[in-house]
Amino acid sequence: MAGLASGTGNRRAPLADRKDDLYETPDVAVHALLRQEDIPALDWEPACGPGAIVRVLRETGRHVIATDLVDYGCPGQASGRDFLMELSAPDGCEMIVTNPPFKLAGEFAAHALHLVPRCAMLLRLAFLESEKRRAVLDTGSLARVHVFRKRLPMMHRHGWDGKHSNSGMAFAWFVWDRGHEGPTELHRVSWEEA
Numbered sequence: 001m002a003g004l005a006s007g008t009g010n011r012r013a014p015l016a017d018r019k020d021d022l023y024e025t026p027d028v029a030v031h032a033l034l035r036q037e038d039i040p041a042l043d044w045e046p047a048c049g050p051g052a053i054v055r056v057l058r059e060t061g062r063h064v065i066a067t068d069l070v071d072y073g074c075p076g077q078a079s080g081r082d083f084l085m086e087l088s089a090p091d092g093c094e095m096i097v098t099n100p101p102f103k104l105a106g107e108f109a110a111h112a113l114h115l116v117p118r119c120a121m122l123l124r125l126a127f128l129e130s131e132k133r134r135a136v137l138d139t140g141s142l143a144r145v146h147v148f149r150k151r152l153p154m155m156h157r158h159g160w161d162g163k164h165s166n167s168g169m170a171f172a173w174f175v176w177d178r179g180h181e182g183p184t185e186l187h188r189v190s191w192e193e194a
């Protein structure tokens with residue numbers, strides 16, 4: 001399969017070139033999340049990249065603590081911070097909102113729930129299709145999945161110079177809540193609404 005282009009540019013890039021898996025979240029995805037979920041006034045984006053999620057949340061007046069392993073220039077970020085090594089959340093922070101590196105998405109979700117009561121992650125819909133992620137999928141705290149009715153625009157690897165089109169993969173916001181009771185709710189949402 002080497003050399004085949006996927007919609008996100010993933011298969012074109014050898015793993016070494018993909019570095020820490022930087023795929024920026026389109027603004028419209030964050031606005032869609034804000035329409036669906038009650039996002040607190042103080043949040044943590046622990047894999048902030050250049051700040052795609054951070055910027056949109058800050059534009060709404062929220063205070064967002066931004067950290068990442070790598071410094072991609074997000075304003076106010078702390079870099080060199082491996083989220084999986086974090087021992088606690090920033091003071092007063094009760095929610096994580098992020099689009100993590102997909103190769104570590106299961107670990108990010110488990111660790112996030114360990115540190116904060118609520119967390120929203122933009123993930124491939126295929127995240128659901130897993131045996132090894134049962135600890136975050138089947139134990140009751142996955143409260144809601146907001147799947148986009150239409151593919152998100154422009155989910156391309158950083159530096160992608162191929163055609164810019166809609167994502168070749170289905171994405172969804174996965175929302176975990178330690179206090180959730182009952183089955184996971186599935187919502188079909190649009191990123192096109194004003």
Ligand SMILES: C[S@@+](CC[C@H](N)C(=O)[O-])C[C@H]1O[C@@H](n2cnc3c(N)ncnc32)[C@H](O)[C@@H]1O
Binds near residue numbers: 047
């Ligand atoms: C898919 S990109 C998303 C960037 C940003 N969250 C967004 O939504 O545009 C994943 C990000 O995770 C960061 N990352 C990778 N491994 C990490 C780790 N162990 N701890 C913190 N950040 C990490 C990468 O540097 C990259 O910025």
